[in-house]
Amino acid sequence: MKRVLNFIDGQFRPPCSGRYLPNVNPATGGVIGESAESGPEDVDAAVVAAARAFDSWRSTPAEERSRLLIRVADLIEENFDELAQLESEDSGKPIALARRIDVPRAIRNFRFFATAILHAETACHITDDRALNYTIRQPLGVAGLISPWNLPLYLLTWKIAPAIAAGNCCVAKPSELTPLTADKLAELTLEAGIPPGVVNIVHGPGGSAGRALTSHPKVPLISFTGGTKTGADVMARAGPLFKKVSLELGGKNPNIVFADADLEQAVATSIQSSFANQGEICLCGSRLFVEKTVYEEFVDRFLGATKKLRIGDPQDATTDVGALISEPHLRKVEGYVDLAREEGGTILVGGKRP
Template identity: 55%
Template sequence: AMVLEIKNYINGQFVSPISGDYIDSISPATGVLNAKVPCSDKHDVDEAVSSAKRAFSSWSESSTKERADVMNRIADILESRLTEFARLESEDQAMLLATKIDIPRAVYNFRFFALSILNGTEECTHLTGASQHLNYVHRMPVGVAGLISPWNLPLYLLTWKIAPAIAFGNTCVAKPSELTSVTAWKLCEVFTAAKLPPGVVNIVFGYGTEVGEELVRHPDVSVVSFTGSTMVGQRISQVVAPYCKAVSLELGGKNAALVFGDADVNESVECCVRSSFANQGEVCLCTSRIYVQSNLYEEFVAKFVERTKLLRVGDPEDNSTDLGALVSKQHWEKVRKYIDIAISDGGTIKCGYGVEPLELPHKLKGGFFFPPTVITGVDDMSSCVQDEIFGPVVCIMPFDTEQEAIKRANNVKYGLCATVWTTHLERAHRVSKKLEAGTVWVNCWMVRDLRMPFGGMKHSGLGRESAKDSLEFFTEAKTICIKY
C-alpha cells in the first residue's frame, strides 16, 4: 500500500511542517506504516493562528445564510465521498463504525449547525415606566477557537467542534490526534471544494505536547474545546488558567450499567454487549461496569458471556466483523495490563484474553487485536473497576438493593454516562436522578439528540455541547440597552 504524506492546512493551502519532521502513523489492523503525519511545532501553530485571526473579520461579519450555505456545501461534498472517507478511516483507525456512524455523523454535524444558525432567535426585554428601555442580547463570535480532538471517532469528533465554531462566526485552528490524521487531512480538500474562505479552518497536525500545548496557550486563541483523556484535560486547565480563556473539556468515563431484577434479561444482555464492545470499547460512552441485581446475576452473566463469544474479531473492512483492532501497540499493552491486574485482584476471566486464542488471517498477524473480555469476581476498589481502560473489557458485579447500586455506580471519579435497565417507571426516574452522570439512558444506549446537552460530571469534564450549549460556548453574550 502507498504511504500517505499528510500536510498541514493553513490559510486554505496544503503546507509541509516548517521543521520538515514527520511522525509514522501505523495501520492498527496490519501493523504496517499507513501515513506520514507532520510533526508540527510552535512555528506552524503561529502561522495557523495568524491566518485564522486574519480571516476572522470578514467571516464573523458574513450573514448566517452565507455561512449556512458553505456548511451545507461541505456536508454535500463529504457525503458524496462517503465510501472513500469510510475506507480511509477504517485503514487509519481499524474502526467498523466508519460507514454507519463516523462519517455520516460528520456530514450531519455540518447540516445540524447550518440549520441551527438559520433558526436561531435572540431574547429581548422591555422596561417600561417613566422612560422606555429595550434590552436585547447580541451574541458576538469569540474569535479564534482552538479545537483538539481524539483518535477514537476521528472525523465525527473533529467536525462536532469545527461545525459549531464556524457556524457561529468564529475561525479556528484544529489539531486532530497524531494517531488518526488521515480523514482530517482529506476533509481539508472538501473545505477548498466547498469554497470555505481561506483561514476560516486551519488544521495543524502533530503531538499534543508540541502542537496542542502551543495552541492552548497562544494569546490569540480565545477559547479551547478539547475531547480526550482526563489527564490531558487537567493539564489544559492548568495552562489556560492565567489567560481567562473559556474551556470545554469532554474527558474520560467509567460508565456503569445498572440491571435491575425486573429488567428484560435478553434485551439488556444484547444492548450491554453492544455498549461494552462497540468500536472495540474505544468510545468514551462505552459501558465498562455492569451491576446486576442478585436474582438475575447468574442468568445475566451466562447469557452475556455466551453472546460475547459469538462476536467476531478481525478485518475492519469486512462487514461480518464485530470488533476491529485497538488503535496502537502502546494502547494494546495498556489494555492487556488490566487483565493481569484483574487476575491478581482475584477476578475470573469468563471469556476473552488468555481464554480463547484469536484466529486471525495472515495479513492481520501484525495487527493490535484484542478479544472482547468479561471479568467477574473483582472488588469495586480494583483498578479494573476504577480506571478507564478504553478497550473491550467489562466487569460484571452483583448487587442487592437499589441504594447500594446507586452508591456503587457513583463511587468512581468519572461521571460521563450511565444506563439503567428496568421495567419499573418510577424506579427509572428515581435512579436516573441520583446517578452522577451527564447522560443517563434507560433501556437503551447511545441514542443522541443533538439538541440535548452532552458532557460529563466530576472528572469526565467541564461544560456541555449541544445546539444551545455550543452557541453559548462559541459566542460572547452582550446585553445592549437602548432608551427610546
C-alpha cells in the same frame, strides 16, 4: 505512502520542523503514511491566518455561511466510501461501523449547524421597568479544537461545524494517530469554497502542537476531547488566560441492570456499550452492576452474546470488533486484565489476544 501536511490559510504546507510522524495501521502494524510533526511555529501561523480571516467571516451573512456548510456536508456524502475506508485504516475500527456511524454523523454535524444558525435569536428581557437585559449570540474569534483518535471524523466535524457556523474561525488539531480523514476534510472544505483561514488543520503531538494551541494568547476558545490527564493540562494552561473551555474527558461508566429489566434488551445494550468501536468510546460501559436475583442468567446471556462477536480484519464488512488503536494502548488494556487476575478476579471470556 500518503504524506499528510498542515492545512493553513487555504494551503497545504509542510511543518516548520521538516519532520514527520509515521502513520500506522492498527490492524496490521504496517506504516501506511506519515503526518506533519508540527510545533509552536506552525500553530502560530495557523492562528495568524485564522485571526486575519475572522473579520470577513464573521461579517458573512448567516445564509451564506449556511450554504457553504451544507456544501461541505454534500461533499462528505459524495466521498462517503473513501472517508469510511480511511477511517477504518487509520483507527482500526470496523469499516461497517465507519459507514453506519462515523461518516453519516459527520454529514449530519455540518447540516445541523448549517440550519441552526438560520434560527438563532437575540433575546431581550425587561428588569423591574428600569433596565433591559440583552442576550446576543456573536462569534468570539479563533477557536482551538483538539479531537481524539477514537472517533476522528465524527468528533472533528462536531467541533469545526458549530465553530465556523457561528462565525468563528478555527485551528484544529486532530490526533497524531489518526490524521487521514482530517486531511481529506481539509480538501473538502477547500472544494466547498470555505474562505482561506476559516478552517486550519495542524497535525502533530499534543505535547508540542496541542500545548501551543491551548496556550496561544490569540485563541479565546478551546474545545478538547480526550484523556482526563491531558484535559487537566489544557485547563491549567487555559485558565490563567480566562479562555472559554469545553472539556469532554474519559469516564468509567457502569451499566446497571435491575431484576425487572428486559434481559434480552439489557444484554444487547450492554454488548453494544461494552464493545462498540473496540470499547474505545468515552461513553462505553466499562462496568456492569447486576441485581443478584438475575445475575446468573444475565451473565450467561452476556457471555453467550460476547462469544458471537466476530473479531477480525476491520476492512471485512462482517467484522464486529476491529483493532485497538496502538501497541501501547493494547499493553494498557492487557495490564488491566493482568491486574484483575492479581486481585483475584476471574476471567470469564477473552482476556488475551485472539
